[in-house]
Amino acid sequence: MSKIRTRIAPSPTGFLHLGTARTALYSWAYARHFGGEFVLRIEDTDVARSTQDSVDQILESMRWLGLEYDEGPVYQMQRLDRYKAVVDQLIAEGKAYYCYSTPEELDAVREAKKARGEKALYDGTWRPAPGKTLPAIPVGVKPVVRFCNPPEGEVTWNDLVKGPITISNREIDDLIIVRTDGIPTYNFAVVVDDWDMQISHVFRGDEHINNTPWQINIFRALGATLPEFGHCPVILGDDGQKLSKRRGAVSVTAYEEGGYLPEAMLNYLARLGWSHGDEELFSREQLVSWFDGTHLNKSPAQWDPAKLLWVNAHYIKQADNARLAPLVAVQLGKLGVTLPDDVAANHLPLVCGLLKDRCDTTVALATWAAKFYADVQVDAAELAQHVTDAVKPALATLAAKLADCAWDKASIAAVIKEVLAAHGLKMPQLAMPVRVLVMGTAQTPSLDAVLELIGKTKVLDRLAKA
Numbered sequence: 085m086s087k088i089r090t091r092i093a094p095s096p097t098g099f100l101h102l103g104t105a106r107t108a109l110y111s112w113a114y115a116r117h118f119g120g121e122f123v124l125r126i127e128d129t130d131v132a133r134s135t136q137d138s139v140d141q142i143l144e145s146m147r148w149l150g151l152e153y154d155e156g157p158v159y160q161m162q163r164l165d166r167y168k169a170v171v172d173q174l175i176a177e178g179k180a181y182y183c184y185s186t187p188e189e190l191d192a193v194r195e196a197k198k199a200r201g202e203k204a205l206y207d208g209t210w211r212p213a214p215g216k217t218l219p220a221i222p223v224g225v226k227p228v229v230r231f232c233n234p235p236e237g238e239v240t241w242n243d244l245v246k247g248p249i250t251i252s253n254r255e256i257d258d259l260i261i262v263r264t265d266g267i268p269t270y271n272f273a274v275v276v277d278d279w280d281m282q283i284s285h286v287f288r289g290d291e292h293i294n295n296t297p298w299q300i301n302i303f304r305a306l307g308a309t310l311p312e313f314g315h316c317p318v319i320l321g322d323d324g325q326k327l328s329k330r331r332g333a334v335s336v337t338a339y340e341e342g343g344y345l346p347e348a349m350l351n352y353l354a355r356l357g358w359s360h361g362d363e364e365l366f367s368r369e370q371l372v373s374w375f376d377g378t379h380l381n382k383s384p385a386q387w388d389p390a391k392l393l394w395v396n397a398h399y400i401k402q403a404d405n406a407r408l409a410p411l412v413a414v415q416l417g418k419l420g421v422t423l424p425d426d427v428a429a430n431h432l433p434l435v436c437g438l439l440k441d442r443c444d445t446t447v448a449l450a451t452w453a454a455k456f457y458a459d460v461q462v463d464a465a466e467l468a469q470h471v472t473d474a475v476k477p478a479l480a481t482l483a484a485k486l487a488d489c490a491w492d493k494a495s496i497a498a499v500i501k502e503v504l505a506a507h508g509l510k511m512p513q514l515a516m517p518v519r520v521l522v523m524g525t526a527q528t529p530s531l532d533a534v535l536e537l538i539g540k541t542k543v544l545d546r547l548a549k550a
Contacts, residue, residue: 088120089284092151093274095127096138099335100145102327102387103289103319106353110287110316112151113354113375123281124156127274129267131161145336148346150368158281160273167268170276170306171229171261179305180261182227183210184219205257206230229262231272231302239297244285244314245380251297259298271298279308285377290315314377316357317384327387343415343445345403348396356385365398397444405433408446412436415450421458435537438529456538460524460546470517470526471550478507478514479521483547491540497532522546 092108094100100108115122124146128134143157174180185193185206194204210218211232233256240250261272268276278286293315303310321327339349350368358381360366360374400408409432413423423432435453443449471479485499504514516526519534522543528534535543 087282087284088115088118089123089282090115090120090287091123091125091278091281091283092153093125093127093277094142095130096135096142097130097133098138099337100142102336102353103316105145105149105336105349106319106357107287107289107316108146108151109149109350109353110314110358110375110380111285112153113371114285114287114377115154116372117375120284121154122151123158123283124153125158125160125277125281126156127160127270129160129270129273131267141335141337148337148340149350150346155281158277160268160277163273163277164266164268166280167262167273167276168266171268171272174231174261174305175229177305178212179232180229181210181212181232183230183258183260184222184225184227185209186222186225203255208258211258226264228260228264230258231261231298231305233258233298233301239300241296241300241310241313244287244312244377245316246290246293246382249293249296251294253297253301256294256297259302261302271295272302275299275302275306275308278311279303279306282309283311285312285314287314287316290317314380316380317382319356320384320386322387322389324386343411343447343449344392344396345399345411345446348392348399351399352392352395356387357381365395393444400440400443400446400449403440405437405440408436408440408449409433411446412450412453415447416454416457419450419454419458421450421454423457427457431537438533438537442529455523455525460522462520462524462549466520466524466526470520472517475509475513475517476550478503478509479517479547479550481506482514482518483544483550486535486540486547487544489540491536493532493536496535500532517550518547521549 090111092104092111094104094108112122114120126139126142128139139157146153171180175182183206189209190206193207193209197204197207210227211230212218234253237253238250239253240248243249259271260269262268277283296313296315300310319327336349340346347368350371351366354366354371354375355364358375359379360370363370366374409428412435413428413432416423432453435456436449439449439452443452482499482503485503486496489495489499500511500514503509504511507514515531518531519526519528522538523534538546
């Protein structure tokens with residue numbers, strides 16, 4: 085294969101989980117690094133569990149992460165004729181066969197082998213062999229198709245992540261490659277797909293290591309060129325257990341909804357199992373430049389929500405305010421705050437610019453921004469602590485002077501200085517009660533900047549509550 089071609093092949097039986105997103109990222113970055121192509125394949129042969137909603141969610145996750153693909157999405161269920169043709173070829177060449185063993189018979193064989201302390205592999209009842217007489221085909225039993233796995237020898241490959249791996253053919257049996265309903269199984273369909281699509285490199289989770297010997301043997305039986313395999317260790321959750329759909333993992337799109345930026349997720353996922361020196365923060369372009377398939381970790385990585393928030397906070401600070409504004413507007417809508425189009429386009433970016441240095445998600449940014457547009461509820465304890473009788477005269481003076489003040493940051497700052505001097509106060513003694521009244525909290529960005537963006541009418545209305 086002269087061209088690098090990688091792929092990601094999620095099953096649409098649920099959301100795109102973080103482990104698959106990471107291997108998609110590695111596959112994409114590897115292809116881009118070498119000027120190759122990246123393919124999206126939807127492995128939808130689990131007909132009972134596959135849904136269009138899951139497909140849509142996978143496509144949206146890929147779009148949000150910016151993992152553009154050069155080919156696809158390719159759907160396995162649209163390739164059934166191709167799988168049948170390859171199966172027929174294998175049967176004709178004596179490399180696959182029909183198996184009529186019933187589930188009950190297979191269970192009995194497995195139990196007997198376990199009782200003897202043997203590995204519970206298929207016993208080869210229906211596997212053809214020279215001079216062997218096969219049982220009579222039972223009436224009314226639909227067969228599966230099994231692959232004739234080599235009975236001896238070993239399967240060895242040099243894994244891109246883990247190095248050389250060898251598994252004896254005696255450890256695996258004659259794999260079912262077509263079910264009784266005619267639908268191919270994963271290990272067979274994936275080989276035909278990778279062969280037809282000329283996939284050169286496969287990055288995937290290390291739960292697939294035990295599947296790889298079967299797949300390599302099928303590739304060889306077909307006379308197909310083997311791709312290179314790289315099996316990435318699992319991602320562990322906070323509890324040290326595998327992060328999975330059943331163990332607290334959420335979808336990639338849930339992070340979008342939770343106020344994360346795609347470049348932060350991409351950066352964090354890439355670093356969660358790969359490194360380039362000590363670099364913690366890097367752009368998409370840098371990732372592509374550096375990612376050559378080396379420096380992938382052999383041991384599991386642990387999901388660290390605090391680290392992800394730190395990365396996200398970095399990218400929020402770096403983000404253009406005009407880009408942040410529509411993202412924050414969506415989050416404001418969830419809080420029941422709807423902005424007129426001109427305010428969202430012209431005023432909200434200024435608010436984002438003022439607040440983003442103290443926020444780690446667009447949800448947090450919206451929570452702050454809401455104070456500029458919606459009524460502020462002042463906590464009674466904060467009010468009692470900061471808005472005392474001693475400071476109320478100064479607040480009244482401030483309100484009177486602000487009423488006649490040109491409404492810009494410099495003019496507001498000048499008024500505040502006048503009031504401080506007139507009442508013999510230091511900045512915190514006046515600023516904190518003003519913040520509590522105007523923003524509902526004693527801690528805000530620069531007071532003059534906050535007041536300027538809230539607007540004269542709202543500021544005076546809120547100060548009047550003193």
